[in-house]
Amino acid sequence: MTVQVVVKANTYFDSVSLMSLSTKANQIEGVEQAIIAMGTEMNKEVIKNVGLMTQEVEEARTSDLMIVVKAENEEMCESAFESIEELLTKKNTPSKGSSEVKYSTIKSAAENIPDANLAIIAVNGMYAPREARKALENNLHVMMFSDNVSIEDEIALKQLAHEKGLLMMGPDCGTAIIGNVALCFANAVRKGNIGIVGASGTGSQELSVRIHEFGGGITQLIGTGGRDLSEEVGGIMMLDGIKALQEDEATKVIVLVSKPPASSVEEKVLAQIKKSSKPVVVWFVGGDEEKVTKAGGHFAKMSKEAALKAVLLAGADESKINKRALNLPLVEEVRAKLKPEQKYIRGLFSGGTLCDEAMHIAMEKFDNVYSNIQREPEFRLKDVKVSQEHTFIDFGDDQFTQGKPHPMIDPSTRIERFIQEAKDPSVGVIVMDFVLGFGAHEDPVGAMLPAIIEAKQLAEDEGRQLEIIGYILGTELDSQNIEGQINKLLAAGATHASSSQNAGLLAREFVVKGE
Secondary structure (H helix, E strand, O other), X not given: OEEEEEEEOOOOOOHHHHHHHHHHHHOOOOXXXXXXXXXXXXXXXXXXXXXXXXXXXXXXXXXXXXXXXXXXOHHHHHHHHHHHHHHHHHHXXXXXXXXXXXXXXXXXXXXXXXXXXXXXXXXXXXXXXXXXXXXXXXXXXXXXXXXXXXXHHHHHHXXXXXXXXXXXXXXXXXXXXXXXXXXXXXOOOOEEEEEEEEOOHHHHHHHHHHHHHOOOOEEEEEEOOOOOOOOOOOOHHXXXXXXXXXXXXXXXXXXXXXXXXXXXXXXXXXXXXXXXXXXXXXXXXXXXXXXXXXXXXXXXXXXXXXXXXXXXXXXXXXXXXXXXXXOHHHHHHHXXXXXXXXXXXXXXXXXXXXXXXXXXXXXXXXXXXEEOOOOOHHHEOOOOOOOOOEEEXXXXXXXXXXXXXXXXXXXXXXXXXXXXXXXXXXXXXXXXXXXXXXXXXXXXXXXXXXXXXXXXXXXXXXXXXXXXXXXXXXXXXXOOOHXXXXXXHHHOOOEEEOOHXXXXXXXXXXXXXXX
């Protein structure tokens, strides 16, 4: 194997672009591994950890672009570099007829585009707070896609935004829909009268997609970033987001989504709900129904339930909604096929809240559910590479994405783990999500298809049933063609779940013994 490096001095690409470019580079024929990243210490550490460190990488500055390629021989490396150069050139060249203009600073952009009112920050976390502050000082709302930002910086930025009456979405905010425009990872959904405030990217996507399916639509989807409801941050963005939707005439119903917040922050949110003149649906994964109801909110235990309550409160006719009830005959059929020793679920997710929802559904009936995102230390995986009994993995967590594209863009890490889990004779069900929409992989099911076919054949050769459940998060308006994705899944012998909620329920019920 040959490792070659090209360092482009003073060449900047944002993190969203780099994730996409790295994914495409790894698909080039003959390339075993490719990393395209800025020359930060964190990225160098990732390169070192995968055994690709060189002198050129060591000497790269934070303003330099590093391109590292591992291939079978020098010729393949050179060919890969030519292809990568084409990708870089294409990325930097406006399409024919485009009126795109590039500005070197936020200030110059704000001055030259006076109608602009929002900035998306997707630079390295070391520099993101500085750029976000510039945007806020120029009276721009901010969506910060960047992660690895200190909590102190997050608090300071959100306090500044609050004082100026601006949104400070993030850091690590991957999803928003503002003024009917989808930002970063989001789905194409119809405009309507339901607003969402979410401390979860895929959780917010799931709500928007289910609301769309039930005939409703979205006014605004305001992301907060995953740490907003922590004790330290205090829910600044969640509270400001609720107030913004309360003041928005187009919004008739508000939906909140998050993993369980800190107790003191939950009290603040519930107090805000109590003052709301609009109905508020609350889906806090693993949340407390009594607290929400007491505050005048509408509690939802699961995602589909939250979306359904929202559209009904917004005026939908319940008799015209297809609720897609769980397929109980299928449950009995699969139970009969699984051997007694096939007791366990393995959940392999690209969406953190989708993983969390499926995990909490399993926890209702099983007391041996482990994960890399479990809140209880005793049920947190000791080694994320090794599953224990019922295991649910969020491949979008930082431990899997440092220096690598998000699994919604590059599924390679999940594919490797899928094959590993399929070989385990104690596994009865593998459940996965496939996320469509802006920014996501153009064919997520297609990328996993060879592995699914291989796994099904492996199980058949060993005389066992392996049930594979796939949930496709998307709408008919998304560019990836959801019907085509579903058909690929079914053709490979997998089961299609119609929602995140149903995926978790099916996985659990398939392996329940003695019922």
